[in-house]
Amino acid sequence: MVHTHAGFAVAGRPTRTRRSAVALAVALLAVAALLVLSGCSSKPDVVPSADAASVDVAATVTVKDMTFTPATVTVKPGQAVTWIFDDGVVEHDVVAADGSFVSELMTQGSYTHVFTEAGTVNYSCSPHPRMVGVVVVE
Known part of the structure; x- marks a missing residue:
C-alpha cells in the first residue's frame, strides 16, 4: 500500500491526481495539434501564368x-x-x-x-x- 503526502506518493509513484493531470495535459496537446492541422487546407491547383x-x-x-x-x-x-x-x-x-x-x-x-x-x-x-x-x- 502506498501512502501519499502533499500530493506525492511516498514510495515514489505519482498519485492518481497527478496521473490524471498528466493524461489531461497529453489529451489537450493532442486536441491542439488536431486543431492546428485542421486549419491547414490544401492549396488549389496552380493556374498557369500568362505570357x-x-x-x-x-x-x-x-x-x-x-x-x-x-x-x-x-x-x-x-x-x-x-x-x-x-x-x-x-x-x-x-x-x-x-x-x-x-x-x-x-x-x-x-x-x-x-x-x-x-x-x-x-x-x-x-x-x-x-x-x-x-x-x-x-
Missing part, C-alpha cells in the same frame, strides 16, 4: 518583405497584373479567394494573370494568410 510579353500588363505588384506592394491595383477587363517575387529565401504565392488564379510557390520570378470580368478579386499568400491584396477590375 507577360504577349498581354497588356496594366499593373505590377512587388512581393517583398512579406507584403504585396501596392496592396490594391485597378485594371480594365482584358488587362493583366504581374506579380514580381523578390523576397530572398521566403517562398510566396498569390491565390485568388475565388480560385481564378493560383501561382506556384516561389522566392524569385513572376506570375501574370489576365482579368476578363469586372469585379473585385481578393487574394492572399497561402503560407502567409495575413499577406493580402486586391485587384479591382472596372
